Amino acid sequence: MEHFGDLLAGQVQQKKSAVCVGIDPRWKSLPESIRAGVDSGDRSAVAKATECYCREVIDAVASVTPVVKPQAAFFELLGPAGMLALAGVIKHATKAGVLVLLDGKRGDIGSTAEGYADAYLGRESAWGCDALTVNPYLGDDTLEPFVHGAVRHGAGIFVLVKTSNPGSGFLQDQVLSGENQGQTVFERMADLVQSHAAATQGTSGYGAVGAVVGATYPQQLAALRQRMPNAWILIPGFGAQGGTAADVAHGFDSQGRGAIVNSSRGVIFAYQSEQYKHLDWQSAVAKSAHDMAQQLGEATPG
């Protein structure tokens, strides 16, 4: 059985890249050549074209991308046909030698959480993902089925700790009183993640349980890196959301390990930017992923 923490560490090392490409296929932003002739009101046709596009994106970035992160919402938006496309995208990424982290932010209680874990985690599951993002609002007991599922299936989970959006502070930055006095909500969650990460750590020192911490909060990112020494950190918010390479550098350990940095729009829609518009769309996507890997490499230690 593979160990997710070690598998990811191996992929990052082999590809010399901490890039995670977010697969958020908003139909209106897809290349003209993909959309041509497709009736945008026909969900099945849109789903098929979307799958083609995602496969080409994966092929374009695979050599510098250890992990892709399909965003479930954009496939769910297309109904059952979209879910079939999602399954195809996941299979394609796996064949291309890229790990798949599904961004579904799932979370539920007891046997329902177990259902989600069994649905997504591991190559033998219905969806065949290597990892899943998980929402911890329901409580510590609801993480356990995900942690057990991850370990059992050689997969990983990334728990939301401090998210990249402007309003993440509404709950996550609240300071607690009582026996957890002075702690913020996100720190409490980080401690929970760290306990599971430590308990599941592999030879890389990193566990099967990681955390999501936004690039848009670099100070918190630095503190959380220290607070969760055994947890992989998935850092969204790079690029389009405003996070820079210097910001995300705080998420890596002293050897430049332990984090993956997600860019969605900045890579998959690179053909829309001034910088890459002289290239065909596939080359623009490939070049932007390559450039991002280089930027991260220069900004991080090790």
Place this chain on the structure above:
Amino acid sequence: MEHFGDLLAGQVQQKKSAVCVGIDPRWKSLPESIRAGVDSGDRSAVAKATECYCREVIDAVASVTPVVKPQAAFFELLGPAGMLALAGVIKHATKAGVLVLLDGKRGDIGSTAEGYADAYLGRESAWGCDALTVNPYLGDDTLEPFVHGAVRHGAGIFVLVKTSNPGSGFLQDQVLSGENQGQTVFERMADLVQSHAAATQGTSGYGAVGAVVGATYPQQLAALRQRMPNAWILIPGFGAQGGTAADVAHGFDSQGRGAIVNSSRGVIFAYQSEQYKHLDWQSAVAKSAHDMAQQLGEATPG
């Protein structure tokens, strides 16, 4: 355009029942007659049989059930074939005159949240649901696309406030300090829900935004009923999880309105219980839903 709060109020009044039947089709618990001859390793065959079962459950309970709550996890567990089954179940419930509240506990930022809202909310959406459960961990700004989507599509959302599981206190019961001193996390979320519920209220006095509060915490349920006068409350945890009719009575207003009470296993697997095992499975399901409606009617005011 329909108004969800009023639509639900009308259904509850018409059927004289606050029963919400949770559709959690765990394969191993399905009736022998449904599972006979189906290879449990064949997800497509399992999904088709599961859909048949769910349709029969809906037919059995429709006359006393204003709303059914399919649990997304159990369909996702069956891969793309399961999602096709889910779509069939939703359509069937709608045709049977039962509102569909999908229990997906979705939550994400910005345009991704908008994607989820557009995917599920309203009869014209890809999935055609009347309502969706939503997880608020990411913050107040991430609820807005769901609220707007609900209003735009004549649908509703139910935001997790205080969940029924034993570990819900890990985060939700934490007491805050600073400017929100003395407030718990779930109270802060309840206030957010109430502000959206009040802003979206219809002629019934109830809004398009409701809350999830577990039957297993009757004291908090009573306090939250007062705190969110314009919010529908979805009360899970009745029956199998330990909540009684007396417990859930706290979730209703003085006229016996404003709450729906979910039972999953207690109804859909009623044929497994001593009480109903003398009946064929469909009659057991129907009888248990009928009995639950009666119990709730006797325990609630109005």
